[in-house]
Amino acid sequence: MGEDISRLLEGAPEAWGDFVQCHGESLLRMAVLLVGDRDTAQDALQEGLLAAYRARQRFRGEARFHTWVTAIVINECRKVNRLSAQRERAERISASMPEPARREDTSASAEFGSLYNAIASLGEQEREIVTLYYFNDWKVSAIATFLGLKEGTVKSHLARARNRLRSILRRIGEGDDE
Amino acid sequence: MMSGDDTERAEAAKAPEHAGHTKFTELTDNAESEAAEHIEAPEHAGHAQLMDDAETDRLIGNRLKEELAGLHVHGEWVSAVMRQMADDVDRVSGADGPSAPASQAILWLRRCQKILNAELEIPLPTIMTAGAAVAATALIVATSWQITAPQPSVHMWRVSESHHGAAVIVQEVVIKL
Known part of the structure; x- marks a missing residue:
């Protein structure tokens, strides 16, 4: 999709509306x-879109506009993850509670499928790698550069994730056959 | 193996730490046509393994997208609110900021009220994309006016936790009008 970049950079309401409708x-x-x-994701997305809107004049055209916004949304996801972790820690300390199970207990776990849940249970960095690779279709080299990692590190993460997800796929396949 | 172009792109790319300071080039060009390059397995890996990994990746990617296919953005709503945001945010929270003329702020807040009321008609869950901007801007205006009377009479506006405080202030501001 070729966005009307000049209109987006001007902040034209229709252009932004179309952009969100197309890529949201x-x-x-x-x-x-x-x-x-889901709720946290909505939060991160809205913050990311707002940040992109406000920063639009700083877009230098070195990437597609959509890719630039994607990067900003990823940063917002990191921020909310950090805030969420801080809040969880604070709550645990104040309530002297044992560490709660991570992510699997979220409402989205019941809503989405097995692969989603497997990915949701990964650490942040591995989750970003897997998401960018499998969902956003980025190449290993691009992911490595974006995350500031060596390609070998990205490949290692992917190899581990692939094995895990492959076994889940097989189980899904067996379930379908029954 | 990365091509020369890939290397160039990768070297120019950096993970953005701050919105707008990003310096990175196109990361996803030709993603589909380069599916074969998608798998960059170690060179000692056998051909069969490569093919198996490629097929596994294809299945994982497809399945993952299927699992998330039911997650939708309420396009009409988002689009409408984004338009409103684009129209208003700069003017109210930008250079004029808290010193914006009261008449202009009132006009804006009336629009804000209209948006909030419109949102109430939409089945939940919806994405609050520009709602946050609306709330944040209202917060700025409300702060500058020192509006504090907590007597919300409008319907509860569903907001995510981080925007709850701002949304309450929006309600307070709206009922003052």
Whole structure:
């Protein structure tokens, strides 16, 4: 899709409306994968879109506009993950509670499928790698550069994730056959 | 193996720490046509393994997208609110900021009220994309006016936790009008 970049940079309401309408869904789904639940993902997306809107004059055209916004939304996901972790820690300390199960308990776990849940249970970095690779279709080299990692590290994460997800796929396949 | 172009792109790319300071080039060009390059397995990996991994990746990608296919953005709503945001945010929270003329702020807040009322008609859950901007901007205006009377009479506006405080202030501001 070729956005009207000049109109987006001007802040034209129609251009932004069209942009969100065109890309909002995939950005939201990516955010759900990265943060682990729908409400937080909506939060991260809205903050990301707002940040992009406000920063639009700083877009230098070195990437597609959509890719630039994607990167900003990923940053917002990281922020909310950090805030969420801080809040959980504070709550645990104040309530002297045992560490709660991560992510699997979110409302999204029941809503989405087995692969989603497997990815949601990964650590943040591995989850970003898997999401960018499988959902956003980024290449290993691009992911490595974006995350500031060596390609070998990305490949290692992917190999581990692939084995895990492959076994889940097989189980899904067996379930379908029954 | 990365091509020369890939290397160039990768070296120019950096994970953005701050919105707008991003310096990275196109990361996803030709993603589909380069599916074969998608798998960059170690060179010692056998051909059969590569093919198996490629097929596994294809299945995982497809399945993952299927699992999330039911997650939708309420496009009409988002679009409408984004338009409103684009129209209003700069003017109210931008250079004029808290010193914006009261008449302009009132006009804006009436629009805000209209948006909030419109949102109430939409089945939940919806994405609050520009609602946050609306709330944040209203917060700025409300702060500058020192509006504090907590007597919300409008319907509860569903907001995510981080925007709850701002939304309450929006309600307070709206009932003052």
